[in-house]
Amino acid sequence: MRTTQLYAPTLRETPAEAEVMSHQLLLRAGMIRKAAGGVYTYLPLAWRVLRKIETIIREEMDVAGGQELSMPIIQPAELWHETGRWDIFGEEMFRLKDRHDRSFCLGPTHEEMITSLIRNEVRSYRQLPLLLYQIQNKYRDEIRPRFGLMRGREFIMKDLYSFDKDEAGLDVSYKKMYDAYTNIFTRCGLVFRPVEADGGSIGGGFTHEFTVLADSGESEIVYCSKCDYAANVEKAELKASVQENIAEELPLKLVDTPDMKTIEAVTDFMGMDSTQSIKAVAFQNEKDEVILAFVRGDHDVNDVKLQNAVGAVTLRMADEAAIKAVGGVPGFMSPIGLTKDAKVVVDLSVMEMTNAIGGANQIDKHYCNMNPKRDFTDYLVTDLRLMCEGDPCPHCGAPVKMTRGIEAGQVFKLGTKYSESLKATFLDENGREKPLVMGCYGIGVSRTMAAAIEQNNDEYGIVWPAAIAPYQVVVIPVNAKNTEQFSIAETLYQELQAAKVEVVLDDRKERAGVKFKDADLIGYPIRITVGPKSVEEDSIEIKIRRSGEVFTYGKVDYLENVLSMLRNL
RNA sequence: CGGGGCAUGGCUCAGUUUGGUAGAGCACCUGGCUUGGGACCAGGGGGUCGCAGGUUCGAAUCCUGCUGCUCCGACCA
Numbered sequence: 001m002r003t004t005q006l007y008a009p010t011l012r013e014t015p016a017e018a019e020v021m022s023h024q025l026l027l028r029a030g031m032i033r034k035a036a037g038g039v040y041t042y043l044p045l046a047w048r049v050l051r052k053i054e055t056i057i058r059e060e061m062d063v064a065g066g067q068e069l070s071m072p073i074i075q076p077a078e079l080w081h082e083t084g085r086w087d088i089f090g091e092e093m094f095r096l097k098d099r100h101d102r103s104f105c106l107g108p109t110h111e112e113m114i115t116s117l118i119r120n121e122v123r124s125y126r127q128l129p130l131l132l133y134q135i136q137n138k139y140r141d142e143i144r145p146r147f148g149l150m151r152g153r154e155f156i157m158k159d160l161y162s163f164d165k166d167e168a169g170l171d172v173s174y175k176k177m178y179d180a181y182t183n184i185f186t187r188c189g190l191v192f193r194p195v196e197a198d199g200g201s202i203g204g205g206f207t208h209e210f211t212v213l214a215d216s217g218e219s220e221i222v223y224c225s226k227c228d229y230a231a232n233v234e235k236a237e238l239k240a241s242v243q244e245n246i247a248e249e250l251p252l253k254l255v256d257t258p259d260m261k262t263i264e265a266v267t268d269f270m271g272m273d274s275t276q277s278i279k280a281v282a283f284q285n286e287k288d289e290v291i292l293a294f295v296r297g298d299h300d301v302n303d304v305k306l307q308n309a310v311g312a313v314t315l316r317m318a319d320e321a322a323i324k325a326v327g328g329v330p331g332f333m334s335p336i337g338l339t340k341d342a343k344v345v346v347d348l349s350v351m352e353m354t355n356a357i358g359g360a361n362q363i364d365k366h367y368c369n370m371n372p373k374r375d376f377t378d379y380l381v382t383d384l385r386l387m388c389e390g391d392p393c394p395h396c397g398a399p400v401k402m403t404r405g406i407e408a409g410q411v412f413k414l415g416t417k418y419s420e421s422l423k424a425t426f427l428d429e430n431g432r433e434k435p436l437v438m439g440c441y442g443i444g445v446s447r448t449m450a451a452a453i454e455q456n457n458d459e460y461g462i463v464w465p466a467a468i469a470p471y472q473v474v475v476i477p478v479n480a481k482n483t484e485q486f487s488i489a490e491t492l493y494q495e496l497q498a499a500k501v502e503v504v505l506d507d508r509k510e511r512a513g514v515k516f517k518d519a520d521l522i523g524y525p526i527r528i529t530v531g532p533k534s535v536e537e538d539s540i541e542i543k544i545r546r547s548g549e550v551f552t553y554g555k556v557d558y559l560e561n562v563l564s565m566l567r568n569l
Numbered sequence: 570c571g572g573g574g575c576a577u578g579g580c581u582c583a584g585u586u587u588g589g590u591a592g593a594g595c596a597c598c599u600g601g602c603u604u605g606g607g608a609c610c611a612g613g614g615g616g617u618c619g620c621a622g623g624u625u626c627g628a629a630u631c632c633u634g635c636u637g638c639u640c641c642g643a644c645c646a
Contacts, residue, residue, distance in 0.1 A: 009579090011579095011580065011581095011595095011596095012580080012581090012595065012596080012607060013580055013581050013595070014580095014581085015580070015581085016575090016580095016581075016582095016638095016639080017638070017639065019639090019640085034638095036637095037637085037638070037639090143570080144640095146639090146640090261646060262645085262646080263645075263646090279645055279646080280645080280646060281644070281645050281646070282646065283644090293645095295645080297645090299645090300644070300645065301644070301645070303644070316643085317643075317644065317645095317646095318646095320646090323646080328646085329646090330646050331646050332646080333646060359646080476605095478604075478605050479604050479605080480604065481603090481604065482604085510604090510607090511603080511604050511605090511606085511607080511608065512604065512605045512606065513604090513605075513606035513607050513608080514606085514607050514608095515605095515606090515607095516605080516606045516607085517606065517607045518607085520606090529605075531605060532605085541605095
């Protein structure tokens with residue numbers, strides 16, 4: 001490809017709307033343009049990257065026994081009514097009606113579609129397992145699309161759905177996908193971790209997220225400093241510690257704490273540490289029932305754990321009226337002295353506390369010497385808090401570390417949730433009718449491209465891993481007027497093409513600086529510079545984008561060196 | 570959904586407070602000059618100032634309504 005032909009309008013300045021690095025660089029490198037909030041056109045360079053990622057995915061899916069198909073993006077409402085997700089998805093689903101007033105949606109995902117497809121065709125265990133996948137646009141009407149391709153309303157997803165006759169079969173399919181994903185992200189040249197995660201609303205149980213590590217990532221993960229445990233903080237389990245409390249339990253005492261509604265105010269006033277206080281957080285579920293969560297003052301409530309613990313569909317912060325209705329006093333809440341309407345959930349670590357301070361459910365008053373085991377009544381104890389750096393690993397007990405990342409893929413054991421609601425059954429070896437056991441495995445393709453940039457960039461632009469770079473090499477003749485340089489560049493260009501290298505020749509009549517800036521911005525892994533020395537001394541300059549290293553070779557041996565560099569990038 | 574902010578040429582923005590008929594830099598076109606890190610000089614093209622009303626002799630500027638974009642929040646009582 002010649003730059004004069006390439007449609008990649010680069011920008012010198014960063015458009016105001018772009019906040020995160022990948023968004024800025026995708027715009028500046030002439031790779032994407034916005035069509036509407038969260039909806040983008042992929043220009044040629046971006047499309048090449050996406051196709052490369054897709055190719056890697058296809059190869060690994062096929063090796064794992066997957067078969068690719070294509071399903072409708074426009075999906076009839078009836079299917080979604082069958083699983084109840086027409087309502088559950090709510091505002092997040094793009095809906096439309098046809099001329100006959102029939103309801104449809106733009107598929108946010110394809111569990112319904114795929115399950116309805118095979119429920120009529122798969123009748124026997126002999127036809128299983130079945131692994132089908134698609135790579136297509138999906139649609140979610142996000143409340144707040146942002147971060148460019150990271151959280152769009154239209155995005156490219158690969159989804160594979162597995163159908164097995166039993167749990168054992170699902171385990172095999174799951175393992176295949178887990179391994180395939182490990183291969184995919186490794187081949188893409190990304191630093192990532194598979195982490196244990198919460199199932200969320202897709203329903204089902206066991207799941208791993210494949211998280212591309214990047215400080216700008218939206219998900220927070222913990223990983224063990226010793227063993228291979230890694231989990232999303234939402235999921236990370238904390239076990240009851242076996243510490244022995246020697247402190248003697250003192251009698252409960254009411255103290256005045258005028259206008260001290262925060263942990264900090266109270267503990268400062270009392271000369272205590274926040275670890276000695278009990279923090280209350282009030283929620284309401286979808287039925288408007290009040291749920292009061294209690295954690296240690298220095299801890300934070302993990303609302304996913306809380307949601308699971310109380311079986312809530314949704315949770316939101318409780319309003320003041322609701323708190324008062326159950327006998328709570330905002331700012332001074334505790335499990336002591338509530339009316340019975342509230343569900344009280346207490347974190348494990350709170351139960352280990354002695355002589356703690358907490359609210360009294362009276363205005364401007366707290367209790368000292370609160371001993372949960374003695375003083376609390378009618379409550380549920382569970383693991384409720386967010387894990388912090390240094391907390392013990394649930395597997396080996398070593399302190400955990402935290403980092404951030406971008407969730408690029410997820411493997412999920414669905415079980416029979418969809419096959420039951422959609423009546424997708426088969427006959428097993430004993431002639432008994434059973435629901436198919438399903439799994440779903442997604443990769444955000446467009447998001448993976450953005451994640452790759454978040455993880456691989458510097459002050460000059462993108463630094464593509466070679467496997468997914470739009471082109472591997474750019475050839476730049478330095479002096480636009482020098483026909484000898486151009487002619488040498490042209491020869492190198494031809495030779496590289498003949499050697500099956502994806503190469504761009506920057507044949508623009510621009511000054512060297514412009515070409516260098518664009519090359520850095522677009523992030524070609526290797527830059528070949530043709531300058532005066534190439535004419536006079538037969539030397540070819542090769543610069544590695546990532547390391548900045550510069551090598552000089554002759555016209556006869558540059559090619560083999562480029563090829564070997566590409567293999568190692 | 571709540572609260573900010575913004576909307577002026579392809580991009581980044583000034584001009585709005587105090588109404589007087591639209592500007593800069595970059596980009597683009599022409600010519601010259603330059604050529605190893607986003608040059609320079611000269612000339613040129615391009616904007617119903619988001620949309621719809623209103624006030625006024627006169628509106629980018631003031632008023633009303635709408636739309637779009639964007640940021641923060643929607644967790645520690």
